[in-house]
Amino acid sequence: MKDWRIQPGIALVEIKGIYLLVSDQHARKYCPYILRINEIGAFIFRQMEEQKDIHEIQEFLKKQYDIPEDCDLNQDISHFINLLSDKKCLIQEETE
Amino acid sequence: MEKNVYEFKAGDFSVRYSLRYKGTLRYFDQYLRKTDSLSSDIEVSDEYIDECNRLIFKNENKRSYQEFSALMVSTGNHLLAYQRALFHGAALLWNDQAWIFTAPSGTGKTTQLLHWNEILKDEMTIINGDKPLLECRDDGSVYVYSSPWRGKEKYGTPGIIAPLAGIILLQQGQQNIIQRMKPEDAVIPLFTEFVSYPQNTDQIKNQADILTRILSAVPVWKLINRGDQESALLTLNTVRNSL
Known part of the structure; x- marks a missing residue:
């Protein structure tokens, strides 16, 4: 199973409805200075900051956006996580 | 020692x-x-x-x-913790207010500054040619000061303080077009013009807060331009009409 943690030195900021992941001088060695994400991406990122796992994030997302219970969001969340991982904003770790 | x-x-x-x-x-x-x-x-x-x-x-x-x-x-x-920032742009004083041209280096900020100077002559003063200091005040206004970092031409006048009236984001083009930007469209181009190299996430959050205040306080225009005096006249007439 893969686990992940947020690259130290990345901040999520919101300016006039625009969500950005911004890297400090340490994180910039690995990540883009600025990465724009959408509102749902920002919501997921905040859950990740609170170290929620993918199942918890799914539950929170459904509640927040009134998504039907039987809807499976795992693939969408995984896609977002993989995108951040590709940009080195997340550090993936193999766990048992 | x-x-x-x-x-x-x-x-x-x-x-x-x-x-x-x-x-x-x-x-x-x-x-x-x-x-x-x-x-x-x-x-x-x-x-x-x-x-x-x-x-x-x-x-x-x-x-x-x-x-x-x-x-x-x-x-x-350092300034980010005090609701202040160094900003990459050319700032001028006209009509008791400050106006800033901003763009990545080599896009024509100084050219616009000089065209305005040719048109307005004594009516305008260059506050700072490259890195003015911005100050966000509690009443929501933003003030502009000169700083020691004035670019290679060293344009700047110490001691001038003026309220910011607007920002003009420059882009080179084949024709002269000016349009008011939605604040959300100005976020990324302006965020990248802050003179900072944040050492921690607090500084990033402070920078975001300052930009939010700036975008709440003043209009931003995008000027696609050929770098000629006509583009400066177009800008001047546009901002004049907004006063």
């Missing part, structure tokens, strides 16, 4: 510097004055100077100029 501490004042706010290299002081011209204080807000290490030079200013040879430039970055970071 006795430290030489110098002070830069922008209104009632000041930043104290301890300089490492003797020759650095001359780049500050009249913007720094010696103080009796023994403590400074900003002092850059040789390692920091090397890092800034390697990552940001790739073509500087003189160590004193490298220090001057590293102090600019460090000042930009």
Whole structure:
């Protein structure tokens, strides 16, 4: 199973409805200075900051956006996580 | 060893510097004055100077100029905690208000500044040609000051303080078009023009807060332009109509 943690030195900021992941001088060695994400991406990122796992994030997302219970969001969340991982904003770790 | 501490004042706010290299002081011209204080807000290490030079200013040879430039970055970071920022742009005073042209280097900020100067003559004064200091006040207004970092032409006038009235984002093009930007469209282009190299996430959040205040306070226009005087006239007429 893969686990992940947020690259130290990345901040999520919101300016006039625009969500950005911004890297400090340490994180910039690995990540883009600025990465724009959408509102749902920002919501997921905040859950990740609170170290929620993918199942918890799914539950929170459904509640927040009134998504039907039987809807499976795992693939969408995984896609977002993989995108951040590709940009080195997340550090993936193999766990048992 | 006795430290030489110098002070830069922008209104009632000041930043104290301890300089490492003797020759650095001359780049500050009249913007720094010696103080009796023994403590400074900003002092850059040789390692920091090397890092800034390697990552940001790739073509500087003189160590004193490298220090001057590293102090600019460090000042930009320092100011963020005080609702202030160094911003990459050319600022001018006209009609008792400040206007800023901003764009990545080499896009024509100085050209626009000079065209405005040709048109307005004594009616305008250059506040700072490259890195004005912005101050967000509690009442929601933003004020502009000159700073020691004025670009290679060294355009700037110490002591001028003016409320910011608008920002013009420049883009080179084949024709002259000006349009008011939605604040959300201006976020990324303006965020990248802050003079900062955030050392931690608090500085990033402060920078975001300052940009939010700026975008709430003043309009931003995008000027696609050929770099001719006609583009300056177009801009001038547009902002005049907005007053």
